[in-house]
Structures are given as structure tokens and as C-alpha cells.
Amino acid sequence: MNVRLNGSSSPVPDSPDTTAAEHIRDRLGLTGTKIACGTGVCGACTVLVDGAPTASCLMPADRLAGREVTTVEGLGGDHPVQRAFAAHDALQCGYCTPGFVVEASVFVDAWRAEHGDVRPGRERVADALSGHLCRCGAYEGIFAAVAAACAGEFDAEPDRDPPRVDALDKVTGRARFSADLVPEGGWEGVIVRSAHAHARVRAVHPGGARSAATPLPAPGGPVDGQPVFTDLLGEERLVRYAGQPIAAVAAPTAALARAAAEAVRVDYDPLPAVLDTDEARAEGAPQVYTTRAQRRAAPSYGEAPTPPSPWRGNTRGPSTASWRGATAVRRLRGAAERGDPRLVAQEYSTAVQLHSPLEPHVCVASWERDGTLTLRVSTQTVVKTAQKAAERWELPPEKVHVVSEYVGGGFGAKGGLSTDMVAAAELSRLSHTPVRVSFDRAEELTDAGHRPGTRTRVALLADADGDLAAMTVDSEGDGGISVGSTTATLGLLGYGRSPRRVRDFDVVTHRPPGKPMRAPGGAPLAWALEQAVDTMAERLGEDPLSLRRRWDGNPKRQALYERVAALDLWRDRPRGPRTGRFRRGVGLASSNWLYLMGPKARVELSVRDGRVLVRSATQDIGTGIRTVLGGVVADRLGMPASDLRVEIGDSGSVHGTGSFGSRTTTSMGPAAADAADRLRDALREHEPRVPESGPVPEHTLKDALTAAEGVRVVGKRGRDRWGALSPDMDDVAVGRGLSGAVHVMEVEVDTLLGRVRPTRCWAGMAVGRVYAERLARNQVEGAVVQGVGYALFEERRHDPGTGVVLTDNLEDYRIPGMGDVPETEVYFHQEGFEHAVGAGVGLGEVSVVGVAASVANAVHDATGWRPRDLPVRPDRLLEGLR
Structure with missing residues (x-):
């Protein structure tokens, strides 16, 4: 049985057990076809079958027989859509990009055949690509790319390089992600997970799989292909949530590994569980942690170390911080007693938001004969992963090799040594062969991390002049078995220095643990605080922008407020009560974020074969650091980018900062600039014609590089003027x-169906120097998409009786598609950080913090109803309008 695949005849299996996507990827090696959801929802696996876009993850491979199939590789790299996607930076991590490209190629060809070189409207493009999801949120670039391709703007090769250096690899499917790696002779691993929310595990029986207790064959691999088994529970034989890893098995194929996992039997002693925070707080509730040692070992969902805090049952806290806190409390109590109308005291809640990067957690582990462990992983922290692996397996650092060339999104979920890595490494050691362990979408949506839910109480008091006189924030984190709430603590950082007290609590339950997610604590705080500020403006009879300009002493945000005041979107917004089914509203929200850096950031430059090689152990999760490194070096030396090659994501290189905390560009960019200056000095020693500064003439550079073959320099980040506020805490x-x-959001509210449709957004960022503006704009546009999802759709749900996560697929856990997002304009205020090396700071976090709050304030402006609980579901909106 054969299929005509990209113009050539290829065999297909005669069994329906393998999907077309698995066959195309794993057996034919065409890994541009991605598997993300496995249920035909996300579009990443799209191929053309007899010219029609088809979800190959749902199609049995034997149905390909006799068909004409085209994958992204078959488009050849010169389709106008591919050129347009690259030129308009219609991608970030690139994992979803091939599926978009394949579908868009059909739409563009059909549109032009019918309409000629005419741009389709935004809604028409959204409708055509409605079966595709991009978790990074690169939709603005996709809209622009498809429209431009339809207009015939990319029928010929563009006269300039794409803004992203790896764009062509991503739009053609050449980029190889960790999930694409199938080592020759490698095995597949499957994790066995708990069926109970709380239980003691008496025994785990491996079925027919070999374990460490079973005599294993010598290195070279079990000749009979018998599955291998490893226990993942460790000394504490307790499970604390449904879906917790218990064991893992590996076999030569995925089907055999799944069968081996089903044969594993676990003997449980079920224990009482608490599955929501109300139960957990109740007197006599079962305890998630019963000893001080267990509480100290509770996982954290914060990016910073979790400080000590008192416990009372299942409640941890308060962690208290204040500035004249006693004064704030006294003023607020007095205002409440006298019924002061200038007191705003409100409570807000947010639901659990899942990271859900489209490339799942995946690791291919292999042990070499010399004892070296190689981990090919999807991670945001190459160096940290290597360090943790060396500690776990008691290896010298040089015996651990971590590789992460392309990463399909992370958003905070992929930090450190995760379960997929531990399982793959242990199974590889037992089987003497490489082992791949990859989460399926249900595992990713259950046990790969989440932004915890919150319940936050805000109290604000204005004095007779309308100035902020006192503030308290009390926030309770709902992170399952994890702790680390900082939502209230971030309230110390905004709106001047009025007296304030903030307190953070955690209530633990028998549900999966949270992890840091893009501005941990920031978005929940803004959801509460920014709505309370708008409420105060209403109480005072003042414009919401005017009040923020008075209260906010940050000069960088003042510059943004000035821009907002001049925006047509804000100036021409509707005023007064609105009527009718469809009501338009405009709201705004302010936000801030810490300036974080990685002091150990290093970049290596070496001269090889007459070209400059740029290397570092950092990694690119779609934010574009690969492009920034090359761009900084090229600009600093005045050399063409074609004379550079950038290699990142390998722990064998110099230290690279992890991709979290909005610190990658602000750390790695200055290190690259320092490396370029050092290389210039080294080149001058070999070729005196190299100028001390400015561009190097092309012929001079060529001679210098030829003479300096083998030269190597290492640049470092350097120290800010006036130093840092904190010491180096592990980089x-x-x-x-x-x-x-500042985010300004326009929405249309359908008061009959209860739907909110964001239509336009203005996003102003005060982050200092921007290194690569189009890529930075893409990040901000993507943050708006994720913030809209947080505001309107995303909500993890679980079975209240068992604790099993019910929203374990992308049908039930909805993330925004192209038809859900507003047209977004981004503005960068590039002043205010001249004291920082490189004069700029990160923007990945601050760009998402205020989005959901701006949606909420716009909804209130349109309807008069104040949304307190997130997401703003239709049922909640309709109930509020009654």
C-alpha cells in the first residue's frame, strides 16, 4: 500500500492502529507535521490530502493509501504564504507554524483564484484559520501575512531578510524540536499515574516489565525487547493528587509501552481528600501535609524562594509586608465604621489557568558507555536542568549534556528537572537504549503546571482631596499541593507610597501543583486592584485615566498615560449608560513588574572558517533570543548577519540565562555586546585596519577573520550603574x-448571549531599549491574546468527587483562536532605564499583567456590571445583568 507523498511514492501501514500523523512523523521523518492536541482541535498536524486540509492526528494511516498528500515540507519553502509568514514574523516558538502555513496556503491560492490580488478582511482570515491555535498568540502577524500573500506581495523573494533569524526553518518545518526526535533504536516511555487524589501506595507491581530488582542484560539493550519499569514515588509512598506520577515503563514502541503501562498494578490504601479550598479550611479537614518536614518540602509555584510562613491546618500564612501598615489598617477601619463613601472594599477571584504550550513536556534520554547522560529536552532552563540532573544522579557536571535547540513554548511550565526527564533517564539506564518520554495533552493539562487560582480582597481609601490614603490587599492562593502566593505582596509596588499592608495566604488541597506562569501573582493582583481603582474613580466622579495620573508617581507610566490621553480609542469612547443588545465599552489598566537580570550571562564568540560563531547555553522559547544575539553582534561590529552563525540551547557552551522572569534579553543582549567588543579588540591584534569603533569595512573584516581563525572570546553582562537591589540568587x-x-481595551458585549468580544487594544510598554522591535511587538501582541484567554475562557475544572481534571483536552480547556482576539497596537516608551547595562529590561511579564483587568473595566464601562470572578463567562455576565 502506497501514498503519493510530496510527489514521491511512500509505503503506508495496512493497520489502522497508527495515525497518519504518527506515520508521517516517526516512520517517514517528516517532522514538520506536529502533534499537539491529538484530538483535531489545534491544527498543528494539518496536511493536505488530495488538496484538502486534514487533521492527520485523527486519520488512520491506512487511509492514506492511494491518496495525494502534501506536508509543509512539500510546499518547498517558496510558497508566498511561507515567505509572508517569515517576513511578517507570523510566529514565535514555531511549533504550530507548519499547520498554519499548510492551511493558509490553500486559502490564499483559492482566494486569489476567485478574487485576484485583493486583501481579505480580518474576519475572513480568522474564519479560514479557525481550526488552528497558537498558544504564543502570534495572531497579529498571521493576519498580516495572510492578507499580504493574498495581495500578491510575496510572489517573489523579498529583498530583505526576515526579522527572525530562524523564521525560514520554522515555516518550512526544518526546525527540529525535542518532540521531533526519534533516535535510532530508541524506546518509548509512558508514565503510570495515580487514580486517587490521596492514598498510601502499598505496592506497585510492574506486570511483565523488568525493574532494577530484576537481573538486566549487559549494555546493548534487552535482546528480547522486554519492557522496563522504574518506580517514581521515592521513599514517601503517598500520592496527593489524581494524576501524580507513580511509575514509568518503556518498550520498543509506543503501543507496547502503553500496553506495559496498563499491565502495571498499584495497590492503594485510599485516604480522605480535600478537593477545594472551602473543604480544606473547614475544621477537622484531612491534612495535605501533616509534618513540618512535609510542609517545608511543599513545591512552590513562585519564581523566588518561598519564605518561611506559619501554617494552620491546610492554610499557610499570612506572609505579611507593609509600609506604615498599622496606619493603613486604622484608617480603613475608621472609614468602614463611619460608612465613608470614599472607601472601596471588594473581593475578586480568578480561576486556574493552564500553561499548555503546544509542544508538550518531552525528553529523549540516553546514557553513554562512559557514564555521560544526554538529555534532549523541551526546557526553559538548559543550565539549571543540567545542574539538577548532575545532583540527582551524582554525576560530575561534565558528565551531563542537555540540549534544547528549539522549544515549543513554555510560559513558566518548563523549568528544572521535570518528570518526563527523570522517567526517561531512569528508563534509559535500565534498557541501555535511548528512551523518549512525552506528555500527551491530558497529562500536559493535568500535571505540567498552572497559574493558581486566587481570591483577593482589596480595600482602598481616598482622602478629602481624592488622594490614596490607605490600601490593604489580602490574597489567598489556590495552587493545589503547592504554595508560594505573592499576589498581595506585589501590591506594595504600585500607586505611590501611601500606607499599606499586604498579606498572602495559601490554602493547599489534594489537586495538582502550580508552577510559575508569566508574571506570577501579577495578573491576579491587577484583576482585583485595577478594578478597585476604576471603582474609586467612579465614586469620586473622576475619569479613570485622570485618577491614575494623580495616584501613580512612576514617570515611565506617566509617559504612557500621556499617550493614552491622545488616543482616539480613549478620547472618542462612548460615555454614559448604553442600551441595546450590543454595547461597546472601553477600559484601561496599569501594571508594573520587577526588573530582573541574570548576572552570570555569558556569550562566546569564536572565528571558524572565516565566520563568527555565537554560542551560549541559553534557549529560545519563541521570544527571539537567537535573533537578538546575532543582531547585537552584527550591529556592534557593523558586519552582515550572513557572516554569523548562532548556536544556543547546549549545556556544553558558556553559561546562558534561563528563559523566565523577563530576564533573557536584558541579560544576554549586553553579554553579546561585550563579547563583540572583545572580539573587535582581538581582531585588531591580527588586522590593525579594524577600527576601534563603528562598522568594520567588509574587505577589512574578511581579512581580519581569515587572520584570526580560531580566536575565541567570552563576553559577560556587566554591572548596572548603581548596582542591583539584591545579590545574585543563582543567576x-x-x-x-x-x-x-498600560493596556486600553475596547470590547463589544452581546447582552443577549452574554458574550464579550474584544475588538481593539492599545498596549503601551515602558521597558527601555527594545532590541528587536518586531519580535518584541510580537511578544506583546501574544501577551494580549493570553490575557484575553485568562479573562474570558480559560478555567481548569475537576471532578468534585475524585479530583480528576475534567478539562484535559483543548476542546474543554479553551484557549483563544484567531476569531477571539482584538486588533492590537503596541507602543514602546524606550526611556528610563539608562542606568541598566543595555538600557532595557524584559517585557514578557509586564505585557500580560493588566490585560484581563482592562477587559473587565471595559465590560463594566459597556454594561455597568462589575465582573468579580474570572473568567467572565456568559452565564456570569447574564446573571450580573439581571
Whole structure:
């Protein structure tokens, strides 16, 4: 049985057990076809079958027989859509990109055949690509790319390089992600997970699989292909949530591994469980942690170390911080007693939001004969992963090799040594062969991390002049078995220095643990605080922008407020009560974030074969650091980018900062600039014609590089003027100053169906120097998409009786598609961080913090109803309008 695949005849299996996607990827090696959801929802696996876009993850492979199939590789790299996607930066991590490209190629060809070189409207493009999801949120670039391709703007090769250096690899499917790696002779691993929310595990029986207790054959691999088994529970034989890893098995094929996992039998002693925070707080509730040692070992969902805090049953806290806190409490109590109308005291809640990167957690592990462990992983922290692996397996650092060339999104979920890595490494050691362990979408949506839910109480008091006189924030984190709430603590950083007290609590339950997610604590705080500020403006009879300009002393945000005041979107917004089914509203929200850096950031430059090689152990999760490194070096030396090659994501290189905390560009960019200056000095020693500064003439550079073959220099980040606010905490330090943002959102509210449709957004960012503007704009646009999802759709749900996660697929856990997002304009205020090396700070976090709050304030403006609980579901909106 054969299929005509990209113009050539290829065999297909005669069994329906394998999907077309698995066959195309794993057996034919065409890994541009991605598997993300496995249920035909996300579009990443799209191929053309007889010219029609088809979800290959749902199609049995034997149905390909006799068909004409085209994958992204078959488009050849010169289709107008591919050129347009690259030129308009219609991608970030690139994992979903091939599926978009394949579908868009059909739409563009059909549109032009019918309409000629005419741009389709935004809604028409959204409708055509409605079966595709991009978790990074690169939709603005996709809209622009498809429209431009339809207009015939990319029928010929563009006269300039794409803004992203790896764009062509991603739009053609050449980029190889960890999930694409199938080592020759490698095995597949499957994790066995708990069926109970709380239980003691008496025994785990491996079925027919070999374990460490079973005599294993010599290195070279079990000749009979018998599955292998490893226990993942460790000494504490307790499970604390449904879906917790218990064991893992590996076999030569995925089907055999799944069968081996089903044969594993676990003997449980079920224990009482608490599955929501109300139960957990009740007197006599079962305890998630019963000893001080267990509480100290509770996982954290914060990016910073979790400080000590008192426990009372299942409640941890308060962690208290204040500035004249007693004064704030006294003023607020007095205002409440006298019924002061200038007191705003409100409570807000947010639901659990899942990271859900489209490339799942995946690791291919292999042990070499010399004892070296190689981990090919999807991670945001190459160096940290290597360090943790060396500690776990008691290896010298040089015996651990971590590789992460392309990463399909992370958003905070992929940090450190995760379960997929531990399982793959242990199974590889037992089987003497490489083992791949990859989460399926249900595992990713259950046990790969989440932004915890919150319940936050805000109290604000204005004095007779309308100035902020006192503030308290009390927030309770709902992170399952994990702790680390900082939502209230972030309230110390905004709106001047009025007296304030903030307190953070955690209530633990028998549900999966949270992890840091893009501005941990920031978005929940803004959801509460920014709505309370709008409420105060209403109480005072003042414009919401005017009140923020009075209360907010941050000069960088003041510059953004000035821009907002001049926006047509804000100036021409509707005023007064609105009627009718469809009501338009405009709201705004302010936000800030810490300036973080990686003091140990290093970049290596070496001269090889007459070209400059740029290397570092950092990694690119779609934010574009690969492009930034090459761009900084090229600009600094005045050399063409074609004379550079950038290699990242390998722990064998010099230290690279992890991709979290909005610190990658602000750390790696200055290190690249320092490396370029050092290389210039080294080139001058070999070729005196190299100028001391400015561009190097092309012929001079060529001679210098030829003479300097083998030269190697290492650049480092350097120290900010006036230093940092904190010491280096394992390559994380807090810099001086806060980044700032203002989001202005327009929505249309359907009061009959209860739907909210964001239509336009203005996003102002005060982050200092921007290294690569189009890529930075893409990040901000993507943050707006994720913030809209947080505001309107995303909500993890679980079975209240068993604790099993019910929203374990992308049908039930909805993330925004192209038809859900507003047209977004981004503005960068590039002043205010001249004291920082490189004059800029990160923007990945601050760009998402205020989005959901701006949606909520717009909904209130349109309807008069104040949404307190997130997401703003239709049922909640309709109930509020009654």
C-alpha cells in the first residue's frame, strides 16, 4: 500500500492502529507535521490530502493509501504564504507554524483564484484559520501575512531578510524540536499515574516489565525487547493528587509501552481528600501535609524562594509586608465604621489557568558507555536542568549534556528537572537504549503546571482631596499541593507610597501543583486592584485615566498615560449608560513588574572558517533570543548577519540565562555586546585596519577573520550603574526600577448571549531599549491574546468527587483562536532605564499583567456590571445583568 507523498511514492501501514500523523512523523521523518492536541482541535498536524486540509492526528494511516498528500515540507519553502509568514514574523516558538502555513496556503491560492490580488478582511482570515491555535498568540502577524500573500506581495523573494533569524526553518518545518526526535533504536516511555487524589501506595507491581530488582542484560539493550519499569514515588509512598506520577515503563514502541503501562498494578490504601479550598479550611479537614518536614518540602509555584510562613491546618500564612501598615489598617477601619463613601472594599477571584504550550513536556534520554547522560529536552532552563540532573544522579557536571535547540513554548511550565526527564533517564539506564518520554495533552493539562487560582480582597481609601490614603490587599492562593502566593505582596509596588499592608495566604488541597506562569501573582493582583481603582474613580466622579495620573508617581507610566490621553480609542469612547443588545465599552489598566537580570550571562564568540560563531547555553522559547544575539553582534561590529552563525540551547557552551522572569534579553543582549567588543579588540591584534569603533569595512573584516581563525572570546553582562537591589540568587538578581505598562481595551458585549468580544487594544510598554522591535511587538501582541484567554475562557475544572481534571483536552480547556482576539497596537516608551547595562529590561511579564483587568473595566464601562470572578463567562455576565 502506497501514498503519493510530496510527489514521491511512500509505503503506508495496512493497520489502522497508527495515525497518519504518527506515520508521517516517526516512520517517514517528516517532522514538520506536529502533534499537539491529538484530538483535531489545534491544527498543528494539518496536511493536505488530495488538496484538502486534514487533521492527520485523527486519520488512520491506512487511509492514506492511494491518496495525494502534501506536508509543509512539500510546499518547498517558496510558497508566498511561507515567505509572508517569515517576513511578517507570523510566529514565535514555531511549533504550530507548519499547520498554519499548510492551511493558509490553500486559502490564499483559492482566494486569489476567485478574487485576484485583493486583501481579505480580518474576519475572513480568522474564519479560514479557525481550526488552528497558537498558544504564543502570534495572531497579529498571521493576519498580516495572510492578507499580504493574498495581495500578491510575496510572489517573489523579498529583498530583505526576515526579522527572525530562524523564521525560514520554522515555516518550512526544518526546525527540529525535542518532540521531533526519534533516535535510532530508541524506546518509548509512558508514565503510570495515580487514580486517587490521596492514598498510601502499598505496592506497585510492574506486570511483565523488568525493574532494577530484576537481573538486566549487559549494555546493548534487552535482546528480547522486554519492557522496563522504574518506580517514581521515592521513599514517601503517598500520592496527593489524581494524576501524580507513580511509575514509568518503556518498550520498543509506543503501543507496547502503553500496553506495559496498563499491565502495571498499584495497590492503594485510599485516604480522605480535600478537593477545594472551602473543604480544606473547614475544621477537622484531612491534612495535605501533616509534618513540618512535609510542609517545608511543599513545591512552590513562585519564581523566588518561598519564605518561611506559619501554617494552620491546610492554610499557610499570612506572609505579611507593609509600609506604615498599622496606619493603613486604622484608617480603613475608621472609614468602614463611619460608612465613608470614599472607601472601596471588594473581593475578586480568578480561576486556574493552564500553561499548555503546544509542544508538550518531552525528553529523549540516553546514557553513554562512559557514564555521560544526554538529555534532549523541551526546557526553559538548559543550565539549571543540567545542574539538577548532575545532583540527582551524582554525576560530575561534565558528565551531563542537555540540549534544547528549539522549544515549543513554555510560559513558566518548563523549568528544572521535570518528570518526563527523570522517567526517561531512569528508563534509559535500565534498557541501555535511548528512551523518549512525552506528555500527551491530558497529562500536559493535568500535571505540567498552572497559574493558581486566587481570591483577593482589596480595600482602598481616598482622602478629602481624592488622594490614596490607605490600601490593604489580602490574597489567598489556590495552587493545589503547592504554595508560594505573592499576589498581595506585589501590591506594595504600585500607586505611590501611601500606607499599606499586604498579606498572602495559601490554602493547599489534594489537586495538582502550580508552577510559575508569566508574571506570577501579577495578573491576579491587577484583576482585583485595577478594578478597585476604576471603582474609586467612579465614586469620586473622576475619569479613570485622570485618577491614575494623580495616584501613580512612576514617570515611565506617566509617559504612557500621556499617550493614552491622545488616543482616539480613549478620547472618542462612548460615555454614559448604553442600551441595546450590543454595547461597546472601553477600559484601561496599569501594571508594573520587577526588573530582573541574570548576572552570570555569558556569550562566546569564536572565528571558524572565516565566520563568527555565537554560542551560549541559553534557549529560545519563541521570544527571539537567537535573533537578538546575532543582531547585537552584527550591529556592534557593523558586519552582515550572513557572516554569523548562532548556536544556543547546549549545556556544553558558556553559561546562558534561563528563559523566565523577563530576564533573557536584558541579560544576554549586553553579554553579546561585550563579547563583540572583545572580539573587535582581538581582531585588531591580527588586522590593525579594524577600527576601534563603528562598522568594520567588509574587505577589512574578511581579512581580519581569515587572520584570526580560531580566536575565541567570552563576553559577560556587566554591572548596572548603581548596582542591583539584591545579590545574585543563582543567576537571578533584582535591578533598580520597575517596568510599566498600560493596556486600553475596547470590547463589544452581546447582552443577549452574554458574550464579550474584544475588538481593539492599545498596549503601551515602558521597558527601555527594545532590541528587536518586531519580535518584541510580537511578544506583546501574544501577551494580549493570553490575557484575553485568562479573562474570558480559560478555567481548569475537576471532578468534585475524585479530583480528576475534567478539562484535559483543548476542546474543554479553551484557549483563544484567531476569531477571539482584538486588533492590537503596541507602543514602546524606550526611556528610563539608562542606568541598566543595555538600557532595557524584559517585557514578557509586564505585557500580560493588566490585560484581563482592562477587559473587565471595559465590560463594566459597556454594561455597568462589575465582573468579580474570572473568567467572565456568559452565564456570569447574564446573571450580573439581571
